[in-house]
Amino acid sequence: MIEISKDTPIVILTGAGISQESGLATFRGEGGLWKGIRVEEVASPVAFENQPDVVHSFYNKRKEKLLAPSVQPNDAHFAIKRLQDEWPGGVTLVTQNVDDLHERGGSTDIIHMHGELLKGRCTNCADVFPWEGDMDVHSECPKCHSTGTVRVHVVWFGEMPLMMPEIEDALLKCGLFISIGTSGNVYPAAGFVQVVIQNPASQTVELNLEPSLNAHQFTHGIYGPATKIVPEFVDNLLSR
Numbered sequence: 001m002i003e004i005s006k007d008t009p010i011v012i013l014t015g016a017g018i019s020q021e022s023g024l025a026t027f028r029g030e031g032g033l034w035k036g037i038r039v040e041e042v043a044s045p046v047a048f049e050n051q052p053d054v055v056h057s058f059y060n061k062r063k064e065k066l067l068a069p070s071v072q073p074n075d076a077h078f079a080i081k082r083l084q085d086e087w088p089g090g091v092t093l094v095t096q097n098v099d100d101l102h103e104r105g106g107s108t109d110i111i112h113m114h115g116e117l118l119k120g121r122c123t124n125c126a127d128v129f130p131w132e133g134d135m136d137v138h139s140e141c142p143k144c145h146s147t148g149t150v151r152v153h154v155v156w157f158g159e160m161p162l163m164m165p166e167i168e169d170a171l172l173k174c175g176l177f178i179s180i181g182t183s184g185n186v187y188p189a190a191g192f193v194q195v196v197i198q199n200p201a202s203q204t205v206e207l208n209l210e211p212s213l214n215a216h217q218f219t220h221g222i223y224g225p226a227t228k229i230v231p232e233f234v235d236n237l238l239s240r
């Protein structure tokens with residue numbers, strides 16, 4: 001189905017659907033993270049300013065879930081790692097996910113466009129640092145030592161996603177764009193396929209549990225559990 005030379009650059013975008021089979025809830029599906037929660041209460045700069053305890057509590061619980069022994073990278077994460085290792089044209093991995101399952105699956109040079117749950121950021125000095133434990137209003141920045149300024153390193157609603165120039169450059173240069181486990185309704189990631197198809201020679205494929213909201217924009221679509229369809233797709237791509 002996909003016919004490209006092995007020196008073709010690839011960009012992979014992953015969303016919450018790739019981590020769902022590892023035991024992490026998606027955002028908008030059944031049992032999703034935003035069920036019963038107003039986004040403005042936990043994921044905006046205004047929320048952090050007005051009720052930091054509520055915001056810290058929400059993300060502390062997310063960290064606890066991510067670090068549970070039962071949550072581990074799955075076969076889809078490992079398949080992406082294999083493609084990165086074996087594809088001569090190079091693979092740029094962009095993820096909307098704030099978990100570290102790609103890292104635990106062995107991938108490197110990952111662009112976390114929405115930040116990372118296991119890192120902190122200081123609103124006073126802008127430093128970013130590892131932080132796996134809980135945060136609260138008394139947490140101290142390891143660089144400037146201010147308190148009350150430490151927040152989770154996650155892009156909130158109303159904030160600009162990270163490393164957008166690097167992502168756009170990779171999209172414009174790639175010959176194959178693979179979207180895995182995304183809903184197609186969160187921008188700017190939902191618009192990445194539109195950037196790629198500006199080059200008529202580029203191909204696009206969606207690997208998802210079911211068609212996303214922008215599935216019609218992809219040249220190919222393969223649907224089913226990520227742990228099944230992603231390894232199969234990678235096997236087929238590498239065997240051509």
